[in-house]
Structure formats: structure tokens, C-alpha cells
Amino acid sequence: MQNTEPKIIKVAAGILINSKNEVLISQRLSSQPWPNYWEFPGGKVEENESLEECLSRELFEEIGINPVSYSEWITREFLQDDRIIKITFFKIIRWAGEIKKKEVNDYKWIDVEKISLWPKKILPKNIYVLKALILPSYYLITNFFEDENFITKVINSKDIWVQFREPFLSIDKIHYSYEVLKQRCTSKILINSRHKDVIICKHGIHFTSKDLNNIEKLDKKIINCASVHNLDEVNRANKLGFDFIVLSQIKKTLSHPEREGMGWDKFKKIVNHSDVPVYALGGLSPSDLVEAHKNGAVGISSQRDGWSLLN
Numbered sequence: 001m002q003n004t005e006p007k008i009i010k011v012a013a014g015i016l017i018n019s020k021n022e023v024l025i026s027q028r029l030s031s032q033p034w035p036n037y038w039e040f041p042g043g044k045v046e047e048n049e050s051l052e053e054c055l056s057r058e059l060f061e062e063i064g065i066n067p068v069s070y071s072e073w074i075t076r077e078f079l080q081d082d083r084i085i086k087i088t089f090f091k092i093i094r095w096a097g098e099i100k101k102k103e104v105n106d107y108k109w110i111d112v113e114k115i116s117l118w119p120k121k122i123l124p125k126n127i128y129v130l131k132a133l134i135l136p137s138y139y140l141i142t143n144f145f146e147d148e149n150f151i152t153k154v155i156n157s158k159d160i161w162v163q164f165r166e167p168f169l170s171i172d173k174i175h176y177s178y179e180v181l182k183q184r185c186t187s188k189i190l191i192n193s194r195h196k197d198v199i200i201c202k203h204g205i206h207f208t209s210k211d212l213n214n215i216e217k218l219d220k221k222i223i224n225c226a227s228v229h230n231l232d233e234v235n236r237a238n239k240l241g242f243d244f245i246v247l248s249q250i251k252k253t254l255s256h257p258e259r260e261g262m263g264w265d266k267f268k269k270i271v272n273h274s275d276v277p278v279y280a281l282g283g284l285s286p287s288d289l290v291e292a293h294k295n296g297a298v299g300i301s302s303q304r305d306g307w308s309l310l311n
Helices: 051-063 124-132 171-184 231-240 263-271 286-294 305-310
Strands: 007-016 023-027 042-044 066-080 083-096 106-110 138-141 160-164 189-192 204-207 223-228 244-248 278-281 299-302
Touching: 007 023, 007 051, 007 066, 023 051, 042 051, 051 066, 051 083, 066 124, 066 286, 138 305, 160 171, 223 231, 231 244, 244 263, 278 286, 286 299, 286 305, 299 305
Parallel strands: 007 083, 138 160, 138 299, 160 189, 189 204, 204 223, 223 244, 244 278, 278 299
Antiparallel strands: 007 042, 023 106, 066 083
């Protein structure tokens, strides 16, 4: 019987990050598919070549540098011409050589937070990664209901954002807990949408899946996130233009012990349809971050184990 499984094409791409926290993108040649579009430099893995070897070869061929200090980050997959394109992105903070226009039309450094200044023609699959670069690795959920004193240290890491979500507290306790969180958190705090009429939101709102399905327009002056559980909700978040979403649940949790987790394979299939960055949620701890990245997530969200980062 003929094998009908699509062929997997592996690709390595490099995200050069300079001292100003800008990232480098390069412009494709006019002779290439998607001519003159911008992307992260990189290319296809050759036979018997590792991802790291491909990364070094492609970056030297395209822009004349050799990566020195780098780490594997997000992997994304998509179907193109009956083939699965599997792109692994590497963050590179140090390299040898001078950047040149060798096999690219041009290159430029961009500030990922100034979206209005990005080039208009960026390869679609690279836009997801550019948006993901703005976000932290961990998105923690408060848990004052189970333990009023569960925060024991100040949250001052740029790698941690917090969602304030306390559906079982009284109004007075909600106000008290939120004030405690504000005093201890120097990072961004997003308010769960069930609290938006009780607490004045500064940074942003995290919409429940129910509210996601009812909302028609977002306030673009703040950060907007949503909880999703299936592809239909992901597509709605794409359409509305959310900044990021949280997809659950991956494993069994204490909150919902009756539910089976979807597992990483199903998570990956859903994530690869998302135009906005995705966090993985459900029974995860910081040790799951690498696996989350391999399956297309920008990071992990956690209500319990993730707070061990502050210990």
C-alpha cells in the first residue's frame, strides 16, 4: 500500500537579538517564493544534518555570521503543498562575523513591541513568533482562595505575568487579594473578565471562554487574552485579534480531576491553527516549558506548580 503520510520538511530559523533587545529580520530574494517578504533567516535541514548544523550553515550562507550563544525555542508546523513544514526557531544572543547581505535582499533590526513600525510584508508564520517574543515564558494564575498567603516573594521577573482569577472569593476578599498582588508584583497583571466590573484594570483583561464567545470588539489600548478549549474558540480569538490565548487542558488537574487532558499531540494540532501566541495550561509545572515550546506554545500557564518559580 502506498504511503500517504505527508513528507516532513524540517527548517531551522535564527532570531538574532541585539543589546537593544531588537531582533533581526531578512528580506527574501525576488527570485524566491514569497518574493521580498520579510522573515527570520534560516532554511531547510539537509540529509544527515542536525538542526544546529543547519542553523549555522544557513545563517552563514544568508547573512555571513556563525551563531555562538543560542538556544532552541518554539517549533511550529503547517501544511504546505502536501508537505508538513516543521520550523524550529532559535534565539541567538551572540554570534561571530559581520552581518552581510549574501543570500538576502536586505535585513533590518526591529523593535518587536512597536508593531506599527513592522514591515507590511512579513511571512505569516513569522508574525506568530514576532508576537510571541513580546510575551513572558510563564503566565501564572492566582490562588488566594486555597491559600490566602500563597505569595511569599515579590514577583519582579520579566519572564512572569499574572492573571488575577478568584471566582470563589467574596467582593471584599477580591479587593483585598488584588491589593496584595499589586504590592508584590512589579510585572503585568491581567484581570479575569469575571472581575472586570469589580476591579479597575490597568494592564489588560483575560476573557473566559464564555465571554470570548460573547464579545464583539476588543479595547486595543490594553492587553487582551482569552481562555480557549477547542479549534472553534481559537478561530474566534484569531478573528478578534487577541494578543494571546491560553489553551487547556493538557493533563489532569486538581481543579478538574474528572476531565482527561488533551495531551501534547492534540494541543499541537490546535496550536498550529492559531495566528496569536498560545500558552499551554492544565497540570503543568516549569519543567514542562521545553515540551511546551516543542509543541508550538510560547510558554506555560499555571495556577499551582508554576508559583514554585518564586521559591
